[in-house]
Amino acid sequence: MNPEPASPPPSAPRGSDRVFHTCFALLGGTYILLLAATVVADAFYTSPAHLWRALQSPEIRHSIRLSLLSCSLTTLLSLWVAVPIGYLMTRLRFPGHALLDALLDIPIVLPPLVIGLSLLILFQFPPLRALERIIPITYAVPSVILAQFMVACAFAVRTMRATFEQISPRHEQVALTLGCSRSQAFWMVVLPSARRGVLTAATLAWARALGEFGPILVFSGATRMKTEVLPTTVFLELSVGNLEAAVAVSLLMVVAAVAVLLLIRAYGLNPVLNRPL
Amino acid sequence: MIALEHVTVHAGAFTLRDLSLDIPAGSHTALMGRTGAGKTTLLEAVCGLRPVSAGQIRIGGRDVTTEPPGARGIGFVPQDGALFEHLTVRQHLAFALVVRRWAPGPITARVTELADWLGLDPLLDRRPHGLSGGEAQRVALGRALSFHPQLLCLDEPLSALDDDTRTEICSVLAEVRRRTGITVLHITHNRREAERLADRILLLRDGRIEPCPASS
Structure with missing residues (x-):
């Protein structure tokens, strides 16, 4: 005779799971609702006519052009710096490593206005003032790029560090035994393995640069048709009471930000968001 | 063939001190020992992946102690194969x-020869993602053998x-040795694997290398 089937182990009643999930969904849902509501409110406040009018404005067109140019240059500069820093910080241990690690995060935690102010003060020192006589930087286009670079690069460095940490040093070591120099191992093995991380770092740097306002306002000013980028436009339009134009430009930035986020999700790698700040 | 003469290697707080070892040409030497005994550290020192702080490593009579890994003529197969995901x-x-x-x-001739030999013909255009464990290890073995190395270093290639x-x-390993x-x-940690493949089984214990006692 078959023995009686063993009774299932006691488990929490399913109803309590439902209550637990509902409570958490309600708590989290409030924030998600707020996020969605702000975007929807922007979209409903403006109209295609407002958007069209905004895009016809020479100032706003200049601002879009400068934003695209400066963000792209900032992204290239950030990658140029973030890849070697990320690699060295991951692979080497040296005295002061922890201090340097903390230093690299300063632009992430510092108030944006302070970054702008610090840049402004830095360019008051004689060597940089001498440089300004040759290449105007403060309150000129290069200052926009430098202000964006200061913040965006920190995010790119973070991303590249997380990326290189995920790549086992064994791959590099095997490449060395196969005849590679350290540099060949990096270019032929490590960097191709890090390509998704590089793309994520680039998109994050671009998005951060696009939204940068505080350092640009202090270090570059808000001169129309000169150092005006999209966040500056929103500020300037708001300050003269042209709310429709400000919202239209904001919506353009929302669309750009969402596109970048989708791009990051498409690559399926977001190491920055997986690490505590 | 391979001679370690009074070699000292550091790996963080761990140190292998004054270690000597002779591996005859053409032999298959299995090195066993408990986890943390320093087997991989020793292998890394032989391959040039870890600096030696004292002593000499000779391959075929040539002092390779300070030579870079690529100049030593050693094929290295790590535990997980460490295949390059983009290739x-x-x-x-x-x-x-x-x-x-x-x-x-x-290059084409050598690739064809290795693929034929290791049964990799149908996989030549595949990337590591999706290869089985055995296929990945055959690729890692082929990659390590491609340049006709004098020594093949295997770091627990069968453990997973x-x-x-x-x-x-x-x-496949027995065939590699027979052919080349x-x-x-x-x-290795696996006594049966060592007995099947190796001419000589050594034990790394308490920082010393000694012949492994016969299994009961």
């Missing part, structure tokens, strides 16, 4: 030859494989 199997087999600037003709695949790769006569230094 196809064909590119893996050709990798060391491209780095060594071989002409395209000999199931029994059937382990038997299959054991046969290559000297093999093989780290």
